[in-house]
Amino acid sequence: MTTSTSQSETEPAKISTQNDAPLIVLTAPFASEDEVNLEQILANLAHAWPGQSLRVATAGDATVHAASTSSNGINLITYPQSCVSTAAPLLTATDFVTAADLLREHDAQSCLMLGADAHTFAPEVLAAFSNALSQQAVDLAVPCYYLGAHDGLVNSAILYPLTRALYGTSPRFPLATDLGLSTRNLQRLAVSARRFVSANQEDALLWPVAEAAAAHFSIVEVDAPGRTLAQPATQDLNALFSHVLGSLFSDIEARAAFWQRVRIAKPQTAIVVQSAPESAYDAASMVAAFQLAYANLQEIWAIVLPPTSLLGLKRIAQLPPSDFVMPDSLWARIIYDFILAFHMRTINRGHLLGALTPLYLAWVASHLNVIAQQGSPSAHREAVAVAFESDKSYLVARWRWPDRFNP
């Protein structure tokens, strides 16, 4: 159930000769009313590491959780509430700094960071993480969540295909809220995280998959069925894009020297997971939002997108909601051109990402129509990822020669 995606070219992670159990860091704080959830987590952890002494760090007042310690071999550690990110459930710079400090303080060999609603992790999944970190000695273990067809769409549309195409990695959730990290990997991430924190950007996002790929660390994906994810704090898509995509595009910009050299040897096949049938959806409102934007944002889109893409958008803008489908190649090209515009600061970055929102809604409407017709969200996600991989040479070429006189 795990997939190894990259091999370390340097010294592998050190295998601990002492207690192999990782340091567990619960990144989301627990209020007194969450006591039941905390109990459940601790019980699951104890089940996953039977007979082993576990160190579990959580934010908040230790006295609140006093009842949950040592009877099941768990040593509960608390860290200050002020060290908790406010951008939950996303893992931020603050989280990585905290985890790295705790790792060093307690001399652990690896770390398992668990986000909000971690009580939904099944013990077997936690055990799989354990296996990956201790016995396989990987540097990064990333969960593969089993989401509904209508969930995690930003990830399906942008985060996953982009990370896969640029870095040659396969984890489906490059911005997972749970991670298993080797010492060296976490320390490496903490270096970046501390730079953000010292610049008062505590809520800055890091991209562990990209970081591990650039460092040639080993990465493994761990199936995590049943794990439910907390909703983002903000439902404002513009704000979400600004935070998440702004961070991702900046990260891509910083790693240009690496991803431009990564060649995809062959299209990668991902695990096809059949989702439960979803309820009805409303593509009409999303299509309407896109069509309205098509009329009003032409000037901005024309600065960012080449004529072939503009022509493609014109064609789909004329489609009725029931037939609305955006070609995967068009979507990949749009994202690549927005990355380029972000890099070249063609227009204000905030405005740029705002202009992407209606295009994303168009993709969502298209995606939902496609899976309604074909019935397989995984298949369409795979097709989108392949489209990104196939068109990567376009991004590389235009990055190196940004002349906008292109097809």
Added chain:
Amino acid sequence: MNVKKAGSASDPLWYKDAVIYELHVRAFQDSNGDGIGDFPGLISRLDYLQDLGVTCLWLLPFFPSPLRDDGYDIADYTSVNPSYGTLDDFKRFLDAAHQRNMQVLIELVVNHTSDQHPWFQRARLALPGSPERDFYVWSNDNQLYKEVRIIFSDTEKSNWSWDELAGAYYWHRFFFHQPDLNFDNPAVLEEILVAMRFWLDLGVDGFRLDAIPYLVERDGTTCDGLPETHAIVKAIRAAIDEGYENRMVLAEANQPPSQLLPYFSNGDECHMAFHFPLMPRIYLALRQEDRKPITDIMAETPAIPDICQWGLFLRNHDELTLEMVTGDERDYLQFAYSADPRMIINSGIRRRLAPLLDNNRRRIELLNSLLLSFPGTPILYYGDEIGMGDNIYLGDRNGVRTPMQWSPDRNAGFSKADPARLYFPVIMDPIWGYQAINVEAQLGEQSSLLHWTRNMIALRKMFRVFGRGTTEFLEPENRKVLAYIRHYDPDSASVNDTVAASAGSGDFTETILCCANLSRFAQPVALDLSRFAGMVPIEMLGYVPFPIITDQPYMLTLSPYCFFWFELSGQHSPTPQQSS
């Protein structure tokens, strides 16, 4: 007694070897300080044009006119707009051009007149059905010819307009103030022929027949290129052939390739016609980095009579017309070449060559290399030889008709008038302004676009193949490369004979391989030149021999937007080694 002056050409097929330069008298040079170009000013610039190497001047309308369509609304066919000078000035200009062995084309706008023309003023008052009335096309309602498209769709909502004085509708394919002449009335053609002979007698070498497809109307048709229209054009041609030698008529017919053929007929209608369908496809091919738009349209282009010729152009005084492409192609070209909606007029793009190409010198050179090497006669638009810019904030198509930029001095050296008095302001922004782009500066800079254009024109004129030869497109696998063979055998009886002997070795045969990279990136190409095995390609600009052709694919590496002209030579003498 009316003395006919001869034209300046001695070769009946002079237009096949010509390099035509389109200019507007109003825009070229002002001699009397009124802010408007004139014929004396144009005379003063003939040396420049001769030095540039152009061999024929096409003048935009210079006749008396209210100038509501930049002179295409003619109020008097046999005189000169006083703002541009006198008839004597024109005669002096014509003589001066002929002395420099340059031919002169003028406009013959026969489809319509200005509503200020005496004919129309008379027609409005004349009785319905009278010969005077019937000089124009009238109707009691506006329902006739309902299927006919509106050409100036941005400004006109109908091809009919109501005239209160006449108490009737009159027909106009263009602006409402340009009523169409009625060629069903024989008197109209008679008057047109009188006007035409007036200028031929002065010695003009030819006419551009403006808006020629629209002469005759028939209900239930598109009124484009009807048989009756062709009959009128043939009558015009016959009148020319009857009384004058070595003159030429050039048809302006914005039609698909197959519908252009009738304008040549059997060589007894027009000598030349603009290849309108090719022009936007050049821009399409460049932007898409794919030769297919060009090769497809050339494949659709019918063979024309041996004495006829295509007129090739990249830009002109009108908008870059997109009528002859598909809807998707039109959308693409508008997305690709008109970032600002103000650049679009009547579905076309009103920008000059250099701004369309983002002022990229390589692209400009590449497109000019196609213009000068494709089968036909090249027509350069004034100012494009120095890469002039445009002003999209001027109305209509005026943004591409600004004063010629001669120097960095006041008013670009075009006029000594108060700048506010110029007929249009000069281009003055930091990139395209006259201080940066002008003839004087480029004459002093050996690497300038002006020198390049002059050198390329000179090179083209050394080889008759470009104007008279056959064309065969090669099909290398790399579609970003456009490669074609031009071949000319002066001893062949016809083009067909030349095709059959494309690798012939007559003493005066010319075989040219042209190769153009349409991409912004370097490209490899493998050409099948096996039938030329044993010949040596000589790169024509530098006279550099390339490796001999074998029966193996001929490999070339082309830098971004690079083009090659190779003369395929049967033998070549090695260049002596240069001592260091």
